[in-house]
Amino acid sequence: xxxxxRPVVLIVEDEPDVAETYRLWLDADYVVRMAHSGDEGLxxxxxxxxxxxxxxxxxxxxxxxxxxxxxxxxxxCRVAMVTAVEPDFDILEMGFDAYLCKPIKSDQLxxxxxxxxxxxxxxxxxxxxxxxxxxxxxxxxxxxxAELTDNEEYVAVQExxxxxxxxxxxxxxxxxxxxxxxxxxxxxxxxxx
Amino acid sequence: MTSMSDSSMSYDLSGPLEFDAxxxxxxxxxxxxxxxAMSGKAGLCTAMLADGSRSGEGAVIMTTGDRADExxxxxxxxxxxxxxxxxxxxxxxxxxxxxxxxTAEGAYVYHVTSPGxxxxxxxxxxxxxxxxxxxxxxxxxxxLDSLSTMLTYTDRKTVFKLCHxxxxxxxxxxxxxxxxxxxxxxxDQTIQVIKQAFDGMIxxxxxxxxxxxxxxxxxxxxxxxxEC
Numbered sequence: 001x002x003x004x005x006r007p008v009v010l011i012v013e014d015e016p017d018v019a020e021t022y023r024l025w026l027d028a029d030y031v032v033r034m035a036h037s038g039d040e041g042l043x044x045x046x047x048x049x050x051x052x053x054x055x056x057x058x059x060x061x062x063x064x065x066x067x068x069x070x071x072x073x074x075x076x077c078r079v080a081m082v083t084a085v086e087p088d089f090d091i092l093e094m095g096f097d098a099y100l101c102k103p104i105k106s107d108q109l110x111x112x113x114x115x116x117x118x119x120x121x122x123x124x125x126x127x128x129x130x131x132x133x134x135x136x137x138x139x140x141x142x143x144x145x146a147e148l149t150d151n152e153e154y155v156a157v158q159e160x161x162x163x164x165x166x167x168x169x170x171x172x173x174x175x176x177x178x179x180x181x182x183x184x185x186x187x188x189x190x191x192x193x
Numbered sequence: 194m195t196s197m198s199d200s201s202m203s204y205d206l207s208g209p210l211e212f213d214a215x216x217x218x219x220x221x222x223x224x225x226x227x228x229x230a231m232s233g234k235a236g237l238c239t240a241m242l243a244d245g246s247r248s249g250e251g252a253v254i255m256t257t258g259d260r261a262d263e264x265x266x267x268x269x270x271x272x273x274x275x276x277x278x279x280x281x282x283x284x285x286x287x288x289x290x291x292x293x294x295x296t297a298e299g300a301y302v303y304h305v306t307s308p309g310x311x312x313x314x315x316x317x318x319x320x321x322x323x324x325x326x327x328x329x330x331x332x333x334x335x336x337l338d339s340l341s342t343m344l345t346y347t348d349r350k351t352v353f354k355l356c357h358x359x360x361x362x363x364x365x366x367x368x369x370x371x372x373x374x375x376x377x378x379x380x381d382q383t384i385q386v387i388k389q390a391f392d393g394m395i396x397x398x399x400x401x402x403x404x405x406x407x408x409x410x411x412x413x414x415x416x417x418x419x420e421c
Contacts, residue, residue, distance in 0.1 A: 093291075093312060126354050130386075133353065137385035168357070175361040178319045184358050185315035188351050 006031045007050040007117055012041035012066065013082070014058040022053060025106045026113065038066040045070065049077045051116045053100070053109075056083045067095055071190070078116035092182045115172075119180060122171045123187055129164045132157050202332065204369045209240035210395065210421055214412035220332065221364030222411065223356075225340075225388055227376045228397030232404065234373040237395070238336040241371060243271040246280065251325035251333025253318065253368070255283040257342035261302045269298075278328040281321030285314065285342075293320060301325075309346035311355060318359070322366055333368045340387065341375040349383050356390035397421075 009030045013019035014037055023032045033049070035041035038061025041054070052070070056063035067079055080098040097119065098112050139154045148154045172180045206224075207216040218224075226234045235258075242252045246268075254264055261284040269275055277299040287307035294302050301324040303317030318335075325333055337359070343352050356372065363370040374387060376396070388394055393410030398418070405418040 093316065126357060129357070130350055130353050133386055133389045134350075134382075136389070137382050140385065141382060169361070174365060175358055176365045178323070181358065181362045182312065182315035182319060185355065186312040188354050188358070189309075189311045191351070 003031050007113075008033065008048050009113060010035065010041065010044055010049045010052045010077075012036075012038065012044075012052060012058070012063075013055045015055075022104075022109060025109055029110070030113065038062065041066055042069055045073070045075060045077070047075065049075070050120065051113050052077055052079045053113075054079055054081055054096075056081050064094065071095055076120075078119060080112050080116060092179065092186065095186070097183050098179065115180070118172050119183060119187070122168065122175075122180075122184065125164055125168050125171060129161065129168060132161050132164065136161065204332075204334065205244070206241045206369070208244040209237055210406055210408075212408045212416055212419075214393075214408055214416070218369055218411065220367040220369060222392045223360040223363060223370040223372065223390075224411070225391040225394040226371055226373045226397070227384065227388075227394055228373075229377045229399060230375050232397045232399060234375075234397060235336075235338040237397070238338060238371040238373060239268065239271065242334045242336055243268065245332070245334040246272045246275060249276065249279065249330065251279045251281070251322075251328075251330030251368075253281045253283065253321045253325065253333060253335045255285065255314070255318070255335070255337040257285045257308045257339055259338075260284065260286065261304075262296075265296065265298070265300055265302075276328075279325050279330040279333075281324055283314065283317035283321060285310070291316065293317075307346060308343050311347075311351075314355075318362070322368075331367075333366070335363055335368050335370040337370070337372045339373040339375065341373075341378045344379065344383070349386060353386055353390055356387060360390060360392075 007030050009026055010033045011019050011022050012035045019034055023034060026032050033044050035044045038058055054063045054066055063081055070079060078097040080100055081096040082100045082102060084102050086101055097116055100108060100112055136157050139148065143151060175181050175184060204218040204220065205216050206218050226238060228234050246252050256264055261282040264282055268280065281301040283303050283305060285305045285308045288304065291306055291313045292304050296302060301321055303320055305313035305317055340352060360370060376384060393408065395406055395408055397404065397406050403420050406421040407416045407418045409415040
């Protein structure tokens, strides 16, 4: 894959050795950006960033503060908090999308990044699904059943709706986990505001 | 017909409403219950949940109108010897901050800040399902009353997505879900769109003073209207 197609992961971590380890693990699959403090992290952030790995305890801006700024800027990226303590649902309430407990292993890191990319994909699919369901309802209201069977647009909409139903149930295993469930609903709240 | 093993369990929702297709509902099915105000939509859902509770299933009740204690009082009168450790209420009326409690009788109650607080809804349902599973309920029924209130707090798009995500979650939990909507409080387009997030729909109408219902989806063709 060329760089342009690969998802972008931003690592915000004040310990250089730890940050470098993450980069080595992720380098083959993603475009990796590095920042060694919260302030640097905010400088590196733009629309192209898909996932942020954010250390919670850093000198200067803390992870929580960086998260607030990210949400304030309305950036559409997923943020995993890296922490030394095992948290619970409170973390999701705070607005983080996931958490990782130190020390992190390579497969855990990959799994988390993939899961967060899956959530973005799910949100996009659900948005497209809604738009098509709305279009379907509009066409149904405007035309008779006989007209609909011959209507190319309507047939195409119906086909795409069926495809999307399949794609949605495969993405995130159809919202199999508690974390995916809560985070997906929180995202609906954020979009609504 | 070949006999089915225990693993292919299904839900019998036909107690309060005798349609064949309701006697054998696949786990993960989600049904919209649509009808005018005061037509007994919530009562119908509660009766369907109560049938499950009588055989030890879990019940998760999400409310935007009645208080959790009112719901539990009503539920106790419906189910004799109710095992309340297998009942959870997600109370969305919005009386402050998110919190949870265990009632003296053992039911789990989660309070959400408002019907528009979808993060809270997610946490409440998750904790409710988890509690019921820990208390031995391997199957269960879910009811949300009502989507019409949710629609006054947020837009149609958000409610549609909420229904889809909730349905997916209930599907993975092996639950069956019932969601009420006031058929006269929204335009046709809204009902048409919301309907698409469900596997089936029970429609209730008033026909010259007689309450009638019919079933759409779940098993092909719509049924005829039947007095209920």
